[in-house]
Amino acid sequence: MKRFLQLCAVVILLAGGVQRADAQKFAIKTNLLYDATGTVNFGVEMALAPRWTLDMPGNLNDWKMYNGRQWKHFLTQPEARYWFTNRFAGHFVGIHAHYGRYDIGNIDNNINFLGTNFGALKDNRFEGWLLGAGIGYGYAFVLSKHWNLELELGIGYAYMEFDKYAWATNDKLESNAHHNYFGITKLNVGISYLF
Template structure:
């Protein structure tokens, strides 16, 4: 039995050492003050698994906040070879947020972002989407990629009267969102 376990660990170690691994940061999230880090591992010549984690814990002037943490795993199929050229992805996303006092007077695909002004929303979200992207090799280890994704998000949030305090106006209200679920310009280091 010990020999079988040793052989299995050896086989897993050999297969992992032969795979490419990349670490990345989404420059669009960096600009929005969201700390983020991603990792991608090759599963086969044309398949990879990507996982990104994002965190924004800041409160801005006038108690504006877009606080959140978000996880977004994605399976990718590469048309040529992994970490090079065009790819399609299927992603999940989930997280928790606390948003208040943003003056964004626009509606996108049935979601009225103007409701953020003068209120605070605390809740969670879960969703699914598909994405398309392209990966450019810059140097031996450095790359950049762009990706856009669309999908569906289900969210539940408590709504509060004002951005700082106030009584709760709505309890655990559900919302369905269809639209963009991913936008990325990633700076990548491939091992």
């Protein structure tokens, strides 16, 4: 009898831990990676069909960092998502667009990644805008009826147009310069609250 009760308890606990998220129609969310950088971010995601959702995040960082560093930006990145099982749960793929404005500089680094020299941020400031698109793959872990943990990686393209300034003197070095970026366009470790 004791073994039977233990088995029943395990079955009840496991059944209680399996949640369906497809009944949910709407989510509010935040990306913990942006939170870690001090960037205010907020997103909404809404159901469009049984396996389709539309994710609409926005990010804003409008202040100077410590030691005179600057990483001001606004970014929005709408994404249509197709879920392989139920929406808001499990594997998904997405196609996203992105638009943003930025004013960044005085960031000391030696990163040269996929043809983009981020080391140029050390002695310069770049002010401009970007526009692009990409594809993503992700997975949503259902934590409870209303809470999800979401992971996503996206790759794509961004066209960037900017003015370049010398950091120390603020003299304009280039006007209407541009850069074509190919690489990671979305990285998300997010928490969602579902309605």
